Amino acid sequence: MNDCLIIGGGVIGLSLAYELARGGQSVTVIDRGPPAREASWAGAGILPPANASAAQNGYEQLAALSCEMHPRWAADLREATGIDNGYRCCGGIYLARSRAEADVLAQQAAAWRKRKIACEQLDAASLARYEPALRTAESADAAPILAAYRLGDEAQLRNPRHLHALLAACQRFGVDVRAGVECTALETRGDRVTGKVTGVITNVGTLSAETYCVASGAWTGGLLRPFGIRVAVKPIRGQIVLFRTPAPILRHVVNDGLRYLVPRDDGRLLAGSTEEDVGFDPRNTAAGVQGLIELATSLAPSLANATVERTWAGLRPATSDGLPLIGRMPGVTNAFCAAGHFRSGLQLSPATAVVLARLIRGEDPQIDLAQMRLDRPTHADGEPIDG
């Protein structure tokens, strides 16, 4: 019998499998589809900065630990697999194009400074120096940029490559990754204090291990329901448009409210993303794509001439109170969950894996997970907030 069985082969499940397996555990990952697709593949790979010395709570500690770990994981994965996951500290620029947005951004800048995140306010000349392709002057078809800040420590990774590297590393460390295996329920035995999960029921029969972890992204809610967890998990669709230019036209991630442009080194550039509460509907829509093309060309007019290489959409796992679910499942001693990372799953994945691996091994997680525990009370139908 394996030490751990993980349900879900997205970035959260694969990161946990990698962490456990290189620590010597035998691990199986099951995925109802091909692994390394879904939200984790669809994401933009933005890694906002964080600072451990100013972290005010467990969630911020998790973000700070992840921030420290990403460059190390990128190097370890490259050494183990030869795959470069595209991690680089490219910096991020945050823009406001209305008075109201400028006020919100000024408050955000104060919050960054309080959390000891280096933040530089830019005037029009310095913005043009950093990013000459951005439209800084007023024009008939685009609102002018009224305020801009630069976070030099913002980073990015190319998530499809990161997942490819994680999968290869998992294979190298002996993880059994099984595609096309769908879990429909967890089988339990015993009372609510000493109870145990004895197996997971799947389309290929019941599979057993010493410990279990549910990491099934936006699809997690149904598996958690029998455990009386009140925090709901639901999908929030995000669409992306991928542009291609002969050479990169931007260096920084450019953030405009909740939307952004992410330049890759090879001239590709992602424009994202929508935030749509439309259930499990993974389509691109005309309005979604049109809005993103307008965003991109209003910020960087030369993109009007770029090739639109591809569009896609993914389903972010959002919780009803905006915080991920990380910890032990209530009423059982040997099953855990890591899900609901909403807009931040790529960012938070290494620390989530390390903390959960400690819990699974019976160690102190070294991060206060109280905010993220599965049996926390919640206001049932609150809107997810941006993590």
Ligand SMILES: Cc1cc2nc3c(=O)[nH]c(=O)nc-3n(C[C@H](O)[C@H](O)[C@H](O)COP(=O)(O)OP(=O)(O)OC[C@H]3O[C@@H](n4cnc5c(N)ncnc54)[C@H](O)[C@@H]3O)c2cc1C
């Ligand atoms: C457009 C977009 C942009 C984003 N940008 C960023 C970003 O810039 N930075 C960032 O940090 N995050 C970003 N995110 C969020 C991030 O992608 C997610 O938080 C993260 O991928 C969630 O990972 P996951 O492993 O929990 O879920 P997923 O990647 O969705 O993986 C869950 C897996 O579980 C499997 N599964 C589901 N149910 C079952 C079952 N019953 N049995 C077996 N397998 C099952 C699924 O097939 C899937 O493979 C973005 C997301 C989107 C959609």
